Amino acid sequence: MKEFEQFKKIIQEKKSFILTTHVNPDADAIGAELALYYLLERNGKNVRIINHSPTPYYLEFLDHDNVIEQYSSDKHDEVIVNSDVHIFLDLNQLNRVVKMENVFRSNYKIKICIDHHQDPENFADLLIDDIQYTSTGEIIYDFIKFSRLTAIDNKVALCIYAAIMTDTGSFRFERTNSKTHLIAAELLKYDLEPREVYNQIYEQAPISRQKLLGRALNTLTLSRSGKIGYMLITQKDIKETGANESDVDGFVGYCLAMKDVKIGILFYELPNGFKMSFRSIGNISASKLASEFGGGGHFHASGARLYDADYQQYIIKVIDTAEKYVA
């Protein structure tokens, strides 16, 4: 791959590197950053990982050397400006680094973008962006094999395994193929337990979240056609369980995980309106459905927010609209 060749050359020629990733990083973002960090460090490079957001508590185990820094303008702008290469992982739009966007845009340094999403913004000098990959971690794995700049070891194996496991939905999403499993098989030769990695990432929920899920499941309803499942979360539920908005990540999946259901919808009451999360399967466009209410997103996963509106007055309208998509 000619991009890998160019990337290797830049690593060999330059001295100092800044790695960063998107706001609210996931395991692919953190895992890919750390795996590349170790490669660069072992080649005698001066390397820092500086992220906009703090590392979520359930991913801290990946960073056991504690090398990831959270961005502050005072502390980091000078370091960023004085480094040779800026590497952006698991993002392909520069605004995904939020407060750091300005300092990166306003300085001319070699920019490298390594990602697996669609429609990259043209901001990088070197773009390694391939949607065939399950994850950015898998790209780093291939680069390690190609470049031979480092060996896989326990630390690197754990980071790449966590990246691939989470971005494939634990080896079940569409891009999961025999290559994905062959890489996983190789990584399992090192000191990592799949059960343990899964537990660290997915089984650390506070009880408030589980209580909120219980309430939400109690409201689960099927539409007339039986093809739409939906549920509700009110501000009262949030207050009484002590949960918060980010705790509902993944809840909408339960609306869809039923026989014959093609669209799942989660209604979530906000202090000043409400939001809806849509999930769909097959050829049904969740993004088109969301756009009918001013929202958008991916083909199978989308959302919309309505302010100064009462969800109770919208439920029938939203379900009737969704029925047209499954008719």
Ligand SMILES: [Mn+2]
């Ligand atoms: Mn990713």
